[in-house]
Amino acid sequence: MPVLTTPAPVAPAPAGPADPLSSSLAAAQRRSRELTAAIRADPRRFRVLTGDRPTGPLHVGHLFGTLANRVTLQDLGVDVRVLIADYQTITDRDSPGTLPADVLGLVADYLAAGLDPQRCTIFAHSQVEPLNQLLIPFLSLVSVAEVARNPTVKEEFGAGGGAAMSALMFSYPVHQAADILFGHANLVPVGQDQLPHLELTRTIARRFNERYCPGRPYFPVPDALLSDAPLVLGTDGGKMSKSRGNAIALGASEDETARLIRGARTDAQRVITYQPGERPEVANLVLLAALCLGQSPEQVAGQIGARGAAALKALLTDALNERLRLLRARRRELTADPGYLHQVLADGNERARQIATQTLAEVRGMMHTAY
Ligand code: ATP
Ligand code: MG
Numbered sequence: 001m002p003v004l005t006t007p008a009p010v011a012p013a014p015a016g017p018a019d020p021l022s023s024s025l026a027a028a029q030r031r032s033r034e035l036t037a038a039i040r041a042d043p044r045r046f047r048v049l050t051g052d053r054p055t056g057p058l059h060v061g062h063l064f065g066t067l068a069n070r071v072t073l074q075d076l077g078v079d080v081r082v083l084i085a086d087y088q089t090i091t092d093r094d095s096p097g098t099l100p101a102d103v104l105g106l107v108a109d110y111l112a113a114g115l116d117p118q119r120c121t122i123f124a125h126s127q128v129e130p131l132n133q134l135l136i137p138f139l140s141l142v143s144v145a146e147v148a149r150n151p152t153v154k155e156e157f158g159a160g161g162g163a164a165m166s167a168l169m170f171s172y173p174v175h176q177a178a179d180i181l182f183g184h185a186n187l188v189p190v191g192q193d194q195l196p197h198l199e200l201t202r203t204i205a206r207r208f209n210e211r212y213c214p215g216r217p218y219f220p221v222p223d224a225l226l227s228d229a230p231l232v233l234g235t236d237g238g239k240m241s242k243s244r245g246n247a248i249a250l251g252a253s254e255d256e257t258a259r260l261i262r263g264a265r266t267d268a269q270r271v272i273t274y275q276p277g278e279r280p281e282v283a284n285l286v287l288l289a290a291l292c293l294g295q296s297p298e299q300v301a302g303q304i305g306a307r308g309a310a311a312l313k314a315l316l317t318d319a320l321n322e323r324l325r326l327l328r329a330r331r332r333e334l335t336a337d338p339g340y341l342h343q344v345l346a347d348g349n350e351r352a353r354q355i356a357t358q359t360l361a362e363v364r365g366m367m368h369t370a371y
Helices: 025-041 060-076 086-091 099-113 129-133 135-139 144-148 151-157 172-181 192-212 254-262 280-293 297-335 338-366
Strands: 047-052 079-084 120-124 187-189 223-225
Touching: 025 060, 025 192, 025 223, 047 060, 047 172, 060 079, 060 099, 060 187, 060 280, 079 099, 079 338, 086 099, 086 172, 099 120, 099 297, 099 338, 120 338, 129 135, 129 172, 129 338, 135 172, 135 192, 144 151, 144 192, 151 172, 151 192, 172 192, 187 192, 192 223, 254 297, 280 297, 297 338
Parallel strands: 047 079, 047 187, 079 120, 187 223
Antiparallel strands: none
């Protein structure tokens, strides 16, 4: 079930001091349940910022990890802002000539999935200069050691000891803090891989408030909102990612979807069960089918049972193609009209620029750098 349809009857905790467990999955899932109830009770209290790198078309991991939640939040009346993180593509690659098409492709994916440009703001952060300027004060609020502890940064550092890593990749999580805080977002629907990044944003918000406006917090300390599928696996059993060649794109054809699912890794056990810890690849297929069908994963696993992986894959193929049918039709219409997609982005860029300009002016005032 989507996270927003299962509110837990727990009072929301105020965004408070650092929770040492908040980067752990279990704590983030608990918090997401509390937030779900709070959103339903008062959607206007929340402002969402979330986004994606334009490194290729969005995939099934995006849909169930965060995109479906963005649409639900929008439909509940939450102010939703969606960022295309184009500067973040040059953290680990050259700026390719395909970037303009990739950016428009993301806009098409968003609208096809149900984001409505009348009710949400879609923008590319390279076009919002004052947002990027916040990176400078924010860099002063964290140490090199703190950034180096971030798992993504650490992974890149890896064997090469950072020799091959760009300094922009190193500052990636700080840039993300600027993305989130420029518009005072307090809710960030993300996948599990983003939890450590968000932890650094929370630290930066707290430190800015303590240093420049003690007693009168200026930036909110934002929360992650996880879905029921915070880590969708790709066909090779690793995290489904645009850049790993293991993804099922939202815009893929039905035949391609069938082919990709047929090739997805499973395990040697015949009987299908839902055991995410012990059988992650099978559990992933079961969960995806369950999300498409609106059933529980246990129900789906029970339905397939001894019929095995081939039957599970056939069920998932039909369920996913059905779930994506309308989205794909809308996507085809939208991509036939690039002028409209450009206009949506230009309008969103302008709205984001207005917000960021005001934030930067206020930040300058608090930092005594307004002359
Ligand atoms: P790249 O390979 O270029 O890093 P990606 O597929 O990881 O691309 P991102 O643009 O990095 O996609 O991520 C955008 C958002 O989608 C983030 O909130 C991320 O947590 C979420 N997301 C990405 N992949 C998955 C996944 N497999 N399961 C759940 N959420 C995901
Ligand atoms: Mg990624």
